[in-house]
Amino acid sequence: MTQCFQKMAAPGRKVLIVYAHQEPKSLNGSLKNIAVEELSKQSCSVTVSDLYSMEFEPRATRNDIVGCLHNSEQFNYGAESWEAYRKGCLTTDIVEEQKKVQEADLVIFQFPLYWFSMPAIMKGWMDRVLTQGFAHNFPDCFDAGLLKNKLALLSFTTGGNEEMYSKGGISGDIHYVLWPMQHGILHFCGFKVLAPQICFSPEYETEEKRKEMLTTWAQRLKTIWEEKPINCTPEWYFR
């Protein structure tokens, strides 16, 4: 009974929203705000990483390692950041993001699709925060990834409409675009991936339709803790 309650109820659950939009008044901004509101109502504790406001650094460089390098003769970002993670020598902004991820039960990524992927500022968050040793450590990847007890969800807006992103459409099935992000990043780190929340082409929709996108998202969040993750295998993407 207790277990069942814990499974369904939200109080105490921690959510991190990694948010990448320059404009608070954008639909992405509203989707983020609505998530904060709805999840707070459920007594979840919600943290937002507002990447543009933070002027988050997307470039993976030597500056990410405080102090001496393991091999200063030939810089290898993957090897150095792994080593720095173990020694506690990663730069502060990375450590802070890792703490937020570590505490979260669910991480929501809110962004506009740029070039069939996430904006560079968010890609930089992936490149720099999901360090080996912290998020994965071969063979601890995919189902055994180090973040395996967490949920993740991509929530994004597109420029193209749903028809363009259908199987016969000019942009191809939207599932194709999800593969590198959901399987290659999230699943690789062990996250259980919830179905994406996609708002197609809000710029070309009516105000009414945009409001509907917000209420649909708010509605979904009411029962988000009851959702089952997708089966993150090639079959889900390339049907």
Add this chain to the structure above:
Amino acid sequence: MTQCFQKMAAPGRKVLIVYAHQEPKSLNGSLKNIAVEELSKQSCSVTVSDLYSMEFEPRATRNDIVGCLHNSEQFNYGAESWEAYRKGCLTTDIVEEQKKVQEADLVIFQFPLYWFSMPAIMKGWMDRVLTQGFAHNFPDCFDAGLLKNKLALLSFTTGGNEEMYSKGGISGDIHYVLWPMQHGILHFCGFKVLAPQICFSPEYETEEKRKEMLTTWAQRLKTIWEEKPINCTPEWYFR
């Protein structure tokens, strides 16, 4: 006869290499150097955008537009950068990259695969340089994209090996990873896409094998101008 000669010979051809690696001594650095060498030998004119050395800005922000915004009430990056392109108000670093692209017959992207995609610094190059009006302008996209007379080629290294990136492998077919980059970015802008140059897992290979990767690339470049672009349709990717 003249036309045939022009088609096959390299002298005068212009190549832009967009390069993203922190370490000149890396395999990526060597692959870049070998391309510069080989293409120069053919009397091509070669330009390199060394993104980390340039400290290239990956974040798409209001700073990309010099002077007043079209709509300062609600910032829309796509709309503002399009408008700024038409008015000649884009920031200098973007304009310089666009000039290089404009002059190039072939653009080579040299990078290590980060998270099933390009590093954030290169994603930022795509986000900021391939402005609407310059690279595409609906319906001038895909085969009608504004860069349709140019060739593009992705040359990258991976962490995982070829077996992992095969159809039944844990990372899935490498073609899946290529879709957003080749179709969603390059093909969208009209580029004719040459087959990718992929060096699987050089870190786990012998020195001899890594040298072989370099000579294979140099060898391929000798006849690069004779290559036919791939057929950039879903069938190529999702066989």
